[in-house]
Amino acid sequence: MKNRILAGAIALVSSVALGGCGYLSPSAGGDTDVTIWLMKGSASTEFLDKFTTAYEAEHDSVELNFKFQEWGGIGPKVLSALKGGNSPDVIEVGNTQVAQYAESGGLRDLTLESMRDLGSEDWLPGLAEPGSINGVQYGIPWYAANRVVIYNKDLFAQAGIDTPPKNREQWIADTERLDAEGNQGIYLAGQNWYVLAGFIWDEGGELANGEDGDWVGSLDSPAALRGMEFYKKLQALGSGPKDADEENPPQTDVFARGNVAQIISTPGSAALIEQANPELKGKLGYFPIPGKTTKKPGAVFTGGSDLIVPEKAPHRSAGIDVVKALASEKWQRELALAMSYVPNKPKLASAIGSQEGTAAMAEGATQGRATPNSAQWAEVEETNPIKPYMTAVLEGGDPEKAAKSASERISSLLAGG
Structure with a gap:
């Protein structure tokens, strides 16, 4: 929303x-x-x-x-x-x-x-x-x-990274280099489902598919599962909680500590970061969330x-x-x-x-x-079965089983259930 x-x-x-x-x-x-x-x-x-x-x-x-x-x-x-x-x-x-x-x-x-x-x-x-x-x-x-990627220019320079990554492969490689010497390569909370949505869309998947007004959750499609797999790989390159979203604790507060290389947020979050840690003023950079290739950025909500x-x-x-x-x-x-x-x-x-x-x-x-264009989508966000699905996968659960359960719940909510 x-x-x-x-x-x-x-x-x-x-x-x-x-x-x-x-x-x-x-x-x-x-x-x-x-x-x-x-x-x-x-x-x-x-x-x-x-x-x-x-x-x-x-x-x-x-x-x-x-x-x-x-x-x-x-x-x-x-x-x-x-x-x-x-x-x-x-x-x-x-x-x-x-x-x-x-x-x-x-x-x-x-x-x-x-x-x-x-x-x-x-x-x-x-x-x-x-x-x-x-x-x-x-x-x-x-x-x-x-959302964009907000990054700490000093930590990028210390890792020898001169330019922001332009595709997912390079993004992972750079984040692995940044995730060292007591620093977090990225702080990504386990239930940041808007970010997950972008990865799913990049893979050709959807949160839900609708035809003739009938909507069906589709987190269990092969494409959507690939999006979750990438999310898990990226999330592991930091110490973000697996069972909370980006507001618990506020990711801007975590980034302001100075040992986090990247977060995914709106650019306006920079003002909150600099307010919490004035020493970071002028040291923050931004780049679009990378896509699968260098031809275009990644999909975003x-x-x-x-x-x-x-x-x-x-x-x-x-x-x-x-x-x-x-x-x-x-x-x-x-x-x-x-x-x-x-x-x-x-x-x-x-x-x-x-x-x-x-x-x-x-x-x-x-x-x-945007999210599925259903008048009932607000009900999905209210109870949000996507969040516990993400936590289950990040904590080692069966991705297909967890995705199927979440998809069935989404389908029920979109049907008014």
């Missing part, structure tokens, strides 16, 4: 004050009051000031009214708004939430606008695909974030946000115009620069080229994917 993948990225902007319940433009008085729900921390006051001033100058009769929401409990609140008569005109949602909201029947079909005005053929797949349900584009990609327009929005046409503006190339560049996000199109990544971590994130985003 978007609130998880962006936890590190949002750390970069957590000091931004978005006080109160809403943000009204200084040039109030328009005939059409367009209400936009944004998630707290998604856009800075400075960006919204700039966007609002420019937009209202071009639309004399429009006043923009931004209202900020918390991620906690947002699902029921959005569903209530979609069903009721007091709906906003635009809502920012997590990219993997679109299927759930589309199932309610309360979303506007934006297919025509996405194809005609927004160049949807160039969108990042990790944002565009979750926004499309049965060929209908309900969610318009707004911004993205994904893309978190981020899409913009939706409720069918019952009081100013539906005006809301669609605001969405088109926010998703346009001009304002995508502005947002990426202001917030260190990945724009919705790879060709716009030059906007953040001078930011090393964000540039690495943008390169990895070209191979971005």
